[in-house]
Amino acid sequence: MKIPFTKMHGCGNDYIYINCFEHTIDDPNTLSQHISDRHFGIGGDGIVLICPSDIADAKMRMFNIDGSEGKMCGNAIRCVAKYVYDNNIATKEVLTIDTLSGVKTMELYIENGKMNFAKVDMGKAILEPALIPVQSKETNPLINFPLQVEDKTYHITTVSMGNPHCVIFVEDPMLVDLPLIGPKFEQHSFFPESVNTEFISVENRKTIHMRVWERGSGETLACGTGACAAVVAAVLNGYCDKDSDITVKLLGGDLIIRYTDEGVYMTGPAVSVFDGEIEV
Numbered sequence: 693m694k695i696p697f698t699k700m701h702g703c704g705n706d707y708i709y710i711n712c713f714e715h716t717i718d719d720p721n722t723l724s725q726h727i728s729d730r731h732f733g734i735g736g737d738g739i740v741l742i743c744p745s746d747i748a749d750a751k752m753r754m755f756n757i758d759g760s761e762g763k764m765c766g767n768a769i770r771c772v773a774k775y776v777y778d779n780n781i782a783t784k785e786v787l788t789i790d791t792l793s794g795v796k797t798m799e800l801y802i803e804n805g806k807m808n809f810a811k812v813d814m815g816k817a818i819l820e821p822a823l824i825p826v827q828s829k830e831t832n833p834l835i836n837f838p839l840q841v842e843d844k845t846y847h848i849t850t851v852s853m854g855n856p857h858c859v860i861f862v863e864d865p866m867l868v869d870l871p872l873i874g875p876k877f878e879q880h881s882f883f884p885e886s887v888n889t890e891f892i893s894v895e896n897r898k899t900i901h902m903r904v905w906e907r908g909s910g911e912t913l914a915c916g917t918g919a920c921a922a923v924v925a926a927v928l929n930g931y932c933d934k935d936s937d938i939t940v941k942l943l944g945g946d947l948i949i950r951y952t953d954e955g956v957y958m959t960g961p962a963v964s965v966f967d968g969e970i971e972v
C-alpha cells in the first residue's frame with residue numbers, strides 16, 4: 693500500500709510526517725527504522741504521526757531513527773502545527789497539540805496564509821532527579837554535578853522537558869568528539885531511560901551555542917527540548933537570566949527560549965520541504 697508523507701524540518705531537525713487523520717500505521721517503530729535511513733530510505737531524524745485527538749486540535753507521536761518513541765519533540769511540534777494549519781485541519785492561530793508529555797499550546801505566526809513560526813508553551817522544566825530520571829538518591833536538582841564517564845569526569849545539569857536531558861558547559865562544542873562521547877552518555881547506567889546530551893558554550897547572557905546527541909537518533913542539527921533544557925541549565929548555573937529571551941545557536945539555525953516561573957517558551961521556524969509517497 694502507498695501512503696503520502698511530507699518531509700519537514702525545524703532548524704534542520706528533519707522528520708517524515710504522516711497524516712494519521714487519513715491513514716493508519718500499524719508498526720511505526722519498524723517504519724521509522726526503515727524510512728529514516730539516509731541511504732536506503734527517505735532520510736530523516738525519525739518519523740512523526742499526526743493523529744486525531746479528543747482533547748486537542750491534533751495528537752503528535754514521534755519516533756527516533758532506532759524506532760524508540762520520544763515523549764516530546766520541540767522541533768516536531770512546530771512542524772505538526774504547520775501541517776495542521778496549512779492543510780486546514782484546524783485553522784486557528786492558537787493551537788493545542790497532544791503529546792505523550794501532555795497537551796501543549798502554541799501561538800502561530802502566519803504569513804500569506806501559511807504558518808512559518810510558532811511560539812510554544814513547553815510547560816515547566818522538571819528538575820527532581822527521580823523524575824528525569826537518573827540513578828541517584830539525590831533529591832536536590834543536579835546542577836554542575838560530577839558524573840564519571842569512563843576515564844573522565846563531566847559536570848552535568850539534568851533537566852526534563854517531558855524527555856530527559858543532560859547539559860554540559862564546555863569552551864567550544866565544535867571541539868567535542870560527539871560521535872565518540874554521545875553514545876557513552878546515551879548508554880550510561882546513570883540514565884535508566886537513556887538521555888539526550890547537550891554540549892553548550894556561553895557567548896554572553898543572551899546567547900549560547902549548542903550541539904546535541906539525541907537518544908535514539910544520534911547527532912541532529914537541532915533539538916527543541918534540548919535548547920529549552922540548555923537555557924534552564926544556563927540559568928541554574930548563573931550564566932543567563934530568567935524572564936529573558938535567550939538565543940540558542942544550533943547547527944541548523946536559531947531558537948529563542950525564555951525560562952519563567954510559569955514555564956519555558958520556545959519560538960522557532962517550521963519548514964515544509966517536499967511531499968511524496970512511500971510503499972508501506
Ligand SMILES: N[C@@H](CCC[C@H](N)C(=O)O)C(=O)O
Nearest residue numbers: 762765766767855915916917
Ligand atoms: N529532536 C527533538 C527531541 C526528539 C526526541 C528525543 N530524541 C527523545 O527520545 O527524547 C526535539 O526537538 O525536542
